[in-house]
Each structure stands twice: as C-alpha cells, then as structure tokens.
Amino acid sequence: MKILLTGCSGQVGYELERSLQGLGEVVAVDRSRMDLSDLDQVRDVVRAVQPRLIVNPAAYTAVDKAESEPELAHRINAQAPGVMAEEALRLGAALVHYSTDYVFPGDDPGARVETDATGPLNVYGASKLAGEQAIVASGVPHLILRTSWVYGMRGKNFLLTMLRLAKERDELRIVADQHGAPTWSRTIADTTATILAQARAHDFSADWWREHGGIYHLSSQGQTTWFEFTQAIIEQAGIDCRLVPITSAEYPTPARRPQYSVLSSQRLLERFGHVPHWRDALRLCMQ
Numbered sequence: 001m002k003i004l005l006t007g008c009s010g011q012v013g014y015e016l017e018r019s020l021q022g023l024g025e026v027v028a029v030d031r032s033r034m035d036l037s038d039l040d041q042v043r044d045v046v047r048a049v050q051p052r053l054i055v056n057p058a059a060y061t062a063v064d065k066a067e068s069e070p071e072l073a074h075r076i077n078a079q080a081p082g083v084m085a086e087e088a089l090r091l092g093a094a095l096v097h098y099s100t101d102y103v104f105p106g107d108d109p110g111a112r113v114e115t116d117a118t119g120p121l122n123v124y125g126a127s128k129l130a131g132e133q134a135i136v137a138s139g140v141p142h143l144i145l146r147t148s149w150v151y152g153m154r155g156k157n158f159l160l161t162m163l164r165l166a167k168e169r170d171e172l173r174i175v176a177d178q179h180g181a182p183t184w185s186r187t188i189a190d191t192t193a194t195i196l197a198q199a200r201a202h203d204f205s206a207d208w209w210r211e212h213g214g215i216y217h218l219s220s221q222g223q224t225t226w227f228e229f230t231q232a233i234i235e236q237a238g239i240d241c242r243l244v245p246i247t248s249a250e251y252p253t254p255a256r257r258p259q260y261s262v263l264s265s266q267r268l269l270e271r272f273g274h275v276p277h278w279r280d281a282l283r284l285c286m287q
C-alpha cells in the first residue's frame with residue numbers, strides 16, 4: 001500500500017516518515033518534489049504516485065508572515081489540501097490532514113471540543129480553517145487532526161528559539177497571558193500511526209472511515225502559558241536566564257493570537273488511547 005507523505009522536512013513530517021513505516025510504502029516528498037503553492041504540480045504528483053492514503057503535514061506555518069502573504073498562505077493551507085482531497089476521492093484514497101488551535105478565537109477559558117464554533121483571529125488560522133472546510137466539503141474519507149504549539153528538537157519552533165535566546169541573553173520577556181498545550185511532534189506522528197494501524201486492521205474500509213473519520217483534537221494533556229513553558233524548558237536545560245512574564249500587549253506582533261487555546265483531546269482519547277501530559281513529553285523530548 002502506498003502512502004504519499006508531504007512536508008517530510010517539517011517537524012511533524014520528519015517524525016511521520018519514521019512512524020508510518022510499518023503501515024505501507026511511504027513515498028515522502030518535500031517542497032522540491034511537490035510545491036504546494038503549485039496546484040497543478042500537487043495534482044500531477046498525486047496522479048503519478050497513486051497512493052491509497054495521503055498524509056499532509058506540509059503547511060505555511062509562519063503565523064506573523066502570513067499577515068502580509070494571505071494569498072500564498074491560502075493557496076498552501078487551503079487550496080492545495082482541497083486539490084489533494086479531490087484527487088484522493090478520484091483514486092478511492094483517504095486523506096489525513098493537520099490543523100491548528102488557531103482556528104478558534106480563544107476568548108473562552110474552557111478547553112475547545114471539535115464541534116465548538118471556530119473564528120480565527122489571524123490569516124494563518126483562517127487559511128487552515130479554509131483547508132479543513134475544503135476537505136470536508138469534498139466528501140473524501142478523511143481525518144483532520146487539530147493540534148497546538150508543536151515543538152521538537154529539529155526545525156523551527158518555540159522550544160529551540162527559547163534555548164537559543166536563553167543562551168544569548170541574560171533576560172527573556174515572555175507572554176504569560178496566552179494559554180495552550182505544547183505538543184511534541186513525535187506524539188502527533190505516533191498517535192497518527194496508532195490511528196492508522198486501526199484503520200489498516202479494517203483494510204481502510206469505507207465503513208471504518210464513516211465511523212471513525214472526521215475532525216479530532218490531538219494535543220498534550222494539561223495546559224500552560226508560553227511563559228511557564230519557557231520556565232520548564234530553561235529549567236530542564238539547566239540554563240541560567242532570568243524570565244520576565246509580560247502581557248500580549250507588551251509583545252506586539254503582526255498576527256493576533258488566541259488568549260485561550262486549549263484543545264480537549266477527549267474524543268481521540270476515548271477512541272484511540274493515550275496522549276501524554278505536556279510536561280512528560282517535554283522531558284522525554286529534551287532527554
């Protein structure tokens with residue numbers, strides 16, 4: 001069985017290339033082979049590979065930059081997944097896609113469930129929501145896994161930024177009024193593989209997708225703030241750096257970010273098992 005994996009140079013894509021190995025023949029493509037801003041190329045690659053499953057972690061993830069490149073963000077995060085969905089449907093294949101906590105406005109302290117009303121505050125979030133909608137509207141069998149605050153020991157992420165800055169500076173000023181759950185890229189990849197192993201046990205049947213497909217939240221257990229997350233990172237790394245909690249207003253950015261960004265993974269936990277607490281995953285990742 002062929003699995004077409006996009007974005008294999010990204011945080012989640014890199015981990016997926018390993019986690020998906022047991023499930024089939026993984027055809028991993030990066031931007032040089034399939035540029036998601038080129039919709040004809042996306043279509044051509046899917047037609048050439050003829051996968052039974054497309055797994056799409058590739059995305060435009062530069063949240064602030066997206067504010068000045070809305071069309072490009074929309075093409076990569078919304079139109080390209082739409083083309084993948086159309087092509088997968090044509091081939092009788094299924095699509096696994098990733099989305100974000102930033103589809104929500106984050107004005108309510110409770111953990112968001114899958115059916116809660118969306119309302120992105122920024123261009124990135126709006127483009128990811130449009131991607132979800134294109135996939136759902138296509139009618140393709142799909143899983144959309146919404147995750148949050150992704151980090152790992154490679155790629156571009158908050159953990160690595162903080163480790164670098166903490167070594168360069170005596171003091172870091174970090175927002176303490178945005179709440180969420182940092183999620184290790186490996187947790188996302190391994191959970192995806194666990195879910196797909198269950199689908200494979202049912203021969204990826206239409207019945208399985210009807211019963212288990214759809215949108216799931218997949219983020220670490222527990223919640224924190226960017227400030228407290230940084231405290232945990234610095235402490236575990238044993239770096240001496242003073243951390244100052246600040247408000248979002250004191251750290252102006254081109255994109256607005258949600259204040260409360262916690263996702264409830266209850267639906268996924270009930271069907272597919274365990275997701276670790278953010279502190280446990282951070283410890284393991286940094287070890």
Ligand SMILES: NC(=O)C1=CN([C@@H]2O[C@H](COP(=O)(O)OP(=O)(O)OC[C@H]3O[C@@H](n4cnc5c(N)ncnc54)[C@H](OP(=O)(O)O)[C@@H]3O)[C@@H](O)[C@H]2O)C=CC1
Pocket residue numbers: 007008009010011012013030031034035036037056057058059060061076098099100101128146147148149150151155156
């Ligand atoms: N990072 C985060 O904090 C969060 C991410 N998500 C979602 O999870 C998924 C995985 O994210 P993550 O692994 O962290 O993202 P990364 O930014 O680490 O990786 C994104 C990947 O997409 C690729 N990509 C970007 N533009 C294009 C393009 N035009 N054509 C082909 N490939 C492209 C990048 O390639 P290249 O290396 O060449 O740039 C890279 O491989 C995404 O859907 C994202 O929206 C959800 C919540 C939080």
Ligand SMILES: Cc1cn([C@H]2C[C@H](O)[C@@H](COP(=O)(O)OP(=O)(O)O[C@H]3O[C@@H](C)C(=O)[C@@H](O)[C@H]3O)O2)c(=O)[nH]c1=O
Pocket residue numbers: 061062063064100101102147148149150157158161172173174175178226251253257
């Ligand atoms: C570098 C830095 C950032 N910050 C703040 C800015 C921002 O509010 C917060 C997080 O910064 P970042 O820009 O790294 O994170 P951001 O790009 O907003 O991260 C988001 O990425 C996308 C892809 C997602 O889908 C989201 O789930 C989320 O992970 O930390 C500080 O307070 N101090 C600092 O020194």
